[in-house]
Amino acid sequence: DIVMTQTPLSSPVTLGQxxxxxxxxxxSLVHSNGNTYLSWLxxxxxxxxxxxxxxxxxxxxxxxxxxxxxxxxxxxxxxxxRVEAEDVGVYYxxxxxxxxxxxxxxxxxxxK
Amino acid sequence: QLHLxxxxxxxxxxxxxxxxxxxxxxxxxxxxxYSWAWIRQSPGKGLEWIGSIHYNGSTYFNPSxxxxxxxxxxxxxxxxxxxxxxxxxxDTAVYYCAREDVDPATLCFDYWGQGTLVTVSx
Numbered sequence: 001d002i003v004m005t006q007t008p009l010s011s012p013v014t015l016g017q018x019x020x021x022x023x024x025x026x027x028s029l030v031h032s033n034g035n036t037y038l039s040w041l042x043x044x045x046x047x048x049x050x051x052x053x054x055x056x057x058x059x060x061x062x063x064x065x066x067x068x069x070x071x072x073x074x075x076x077x078x079x080x081x082r083v084e085a086e087d088v089g090v091y092y093x094x095x096x097x098x099x100x101x102x103x104x105x106x107x108x109x110x111x112k
Numbered sequence: 113q114l115h116l117x118x119x120x121x122x123x124x125x126x127x128x129x130x131x132x133x134x135x136x137x138x139x140x141x142x143x144x145x146y147s148w149a150w151i152r153q154s155p156g157k158g159l160e161w162i163g164s165i166h167y168n169g170s171t172y173f174n175p176s177x178x179x180x181x182x183x184x185x186x187x188x189x190x191x192x193x194x195x196x197x198x199x200x201x202x203d204t205a206v207y208y209c210a211r212e213d214v215d216p217a218t219l220c221f222d223y224w225g226q227g228t229l230v231t232v233s234x
Contacts, residue, residue, distance in 0.1 A: 039220040048116075048227070049208065054220035092159060096219045100174040103159035 002027050002095050006104035012112045019080040021107045023093035028073050030097070037096035040069055040078045043106075044089035052091075053078065085111065114139045116209050116225035124232050129197040134209030134225060141190045142167045147212040148185065148192045149221060154205035164212050165192055199232045206230075 003026040013019045029036045040053040051060045053069035056076060066081040080087055088111060093104040120132035134148065141148060150162040163173035165183045173181050177196070185192040196203065206227040213222050 033216055035216065035219070037219045041221070049210075049221075049224040051220055051222045051224075054213075054218050054222075058218075060220075060222060094159075094221070099172065100176070101161040103161075105158050 001100055002029070002098055002102050004093055004095060004102055004104040006091075006093060006107045008107060009105065010108045010110070012110050013080075013083045014112050015085060016082050019083050019087075019109055021078045021091055021093075021109075023071075023076045023078070023104050025074045025076075025095055027098070029076075029095050030073065036072065038069075038071065038076050039094050039096070040067075041092045041094060041103075042087075042089050043092065044086070047089075049092075080109075083109070083111070114211060114223045116211065116223060118207060118209050118225045118228040120207075120228060120230070122229055122231060124199050124203075124230060125234050126200055126232055128199055129195055130199050130203070130207075130230060132194045132207055132209075132228065132230075133191055134193070135189075135191045136211075137190070141185065141192065142187045145213060145215050147172075147214050149210045149212045150183065150194045151208045151210055151221070151224075152203075152205040153208065153227070154202075156202075157205075160205075162194065162196075162207075166214070201232050204230065204232045 005024045007022045042050045057069040068079050090106045115137045117135045147164040147166045149164040153159050165171045180197045182195040208227045209225045210221040211223040
């Protein structure tokens with residue numbers, strides 16, 4: 001199985017300041033079709049898990065543009081340009097390049 | 113807006129079979145571009161993909177669970193179901209259903225249910 005490792009596990013941030021989460025995969029996530037199936041998910045308290053980003057850098061419908069994704073191969077990053085109170089929660093990376101699909105262990109974003 | 117809702121027992125005895133259903137509203141389950149998935153989350157193992165089913169009935173499972181697992185779809189009722197047998201305490205988790213966009217341009221879980229806690233205990 002592909003192991004997804006996120007850092008940091010906890011990220012205290014000041015409102016209005018940027019936040020960055022890294023995700024590393026144990027193998028390249030480049031599919032044989034040339035696409036890289038790395039997505040980012042958000043889990044807020046009391047809310048369903050929400051898709052933020054798919055295929056490294058594509059924002060899902062309705063996701064604010066302060067969220068951006070980047071990376072290639074085995075190294076990926078989620079950035080929040082200016083953290084708002086509603087961004088508090090746990091963020092997960094996930095790969096769908098190779099079965100079984102696997103997730104990172106999660107990064108908790110909280111306000112300082 | 114697509115809405116998914118899990119239902120089933122919150123408590124299962126060891127060695128018994130877990131049965132969960134996911135009801136889909138706001139969109140048809142009968143779409144070629146999507147599969148329908150089960151994922152679980154436990155404190156010890158984090159998020160774990162269990163398996164998925166396409167509307168045509170084809171399934172793909174996590175190898176770690178496939179010997180205990182069945183997933184079915186009922187297009188007439190717009191819902192899909194999971195059965196996991198030989199339950200143990202290690203299967204205690206929040207179980208989520210989700211839509212899996214299987215278009216090669218996307219391939220992601222785009223909508224999730226709220227989740228339902230299943231505890232395995234006698």
